[in-house]
Amino acid sequence: MKAVINSPNNRIQLNRKNNFMYYLKKDFLLYLLLLLPLAYLAIFRYAPIYGVLMAFQDYNLFQGIGGSEWVGLDVFKFIFEQNSFYRALKNTLVLNLLDLAIGFPAPIILAILLNEIWHARFKKVAQSILYLPHFLSWVIIGGMVYLLFSTGGLANSLLAGLGLSKIEFLSRKENWIVMYVLVGVWQSVGWGTIIYLAALVGINKELYEAADIDGASRLRKIWHITLPGIRPTIMILLILQIGRMVSIGFDRPYVLGNSLVSEYSDVISTYVYRIGIGAGDFSQATAVGLFQSVVGLVFLVAANYISKKIVGQGIW
Incomplete structure (x- = not known):
């Protein structure tokens, strides 16, 4: 069991995990500020990609994307x-x-x-x-x-x-x-x-x-x-x-x-x-x-x- 824990691959993974947690605790406020641009990208850049489906539909404003007819x-x-x-x-x-x-x-x-x-x-x-x-x-x-x-x-x-x-x-x-x-x-x-x-x-x-x-x-x-x-x-x-x-x-x-x-x-x-x-x-x-x-x-x-x-x- 001790040999498995001390294997090179496990030590590398453990070090990476410990390093990430260390930097997360050390620079918590910086990571918190990073949430703002990530939220912007998710809401205004990636979420609207769902609307691309309208290009393959006979889109009806009242029925929405889920109810509109597909026309390829x-x-x-x-x-x-x-x-x-x-x-x-x-x-x-x-x-x-x-x-x-x-x-x-x-x-x-x-x-x-x-x-x-x-x-x-x-x-x-x-x-x-x-x-x-x-x-x-x-x-x-x-x-x-x-x-x-x-x-x-x-x-x-x-x-x-x-x-x-x-x-x-x-x-x-x-x-x-x-x-x-x-x-x-x-x-x-x-x-x-x-x-x-x-x-x-x-x-x-x-x-x-x-x-x-x-x-x-x-x-x-x-x-x-x-x-x-x-x-x-x-x-x-x-x-x-x-x-x-x-x-x-x-x-x-x-x-x-x-x-x-x-x-x-x-x-x-x-x-x-x-x-x-x-x-x-x-x-x-x-x-x-x-x-x-x-x-x-x-x-x-x-x-x-x-x-x-x-x-x-x-x-x-």
């Missing part, structure tokens, strides 16, 4: 036959690709520029001003955009005062796309620099000192030291961004869009809102959401695989 993949077949769904999917991909091409490099460039500023007070003021748009809701930003760039807005009033013709910033489709991307960059670029500035702090300063001794210019130091130093951070954020290619926020396209540009502004999130809340077809709305999640997961895994093959780095 009929809801998905119906969605994939709708031209409006493919238009929303195309618009989502196009707008996200433009955000990726223009909006993704913007915080990297801005973080590098801020990192090159030596005047501490100016740097802090600039960061505060750049962070501010992130804390404004899209309703406020949308109101500002319409006041400035609508047909009778401030920008067109200035153009008319100079004797120039007005520009349809928000009612012409091509101009609306440009405004959509630029406003999105303005809103998010300052906040996005925080991660890259934190990554820049971790770069060894001795590398810059050695480059100064060798007579390297600022651009050379940025290209050979700064960018390689933050490459892991860039790749992780790029993979996550690619994983969200078929997902798009509701506020931005809904607030900035209008009936004149609905051909370009109607994206998957507004499509789900229209058929789910507007038409009350919860089965279709759930099916589109499930489609987004599955395709997003495929994009995420594919981007991570390609990144590991090309640069040897990925999320996992």
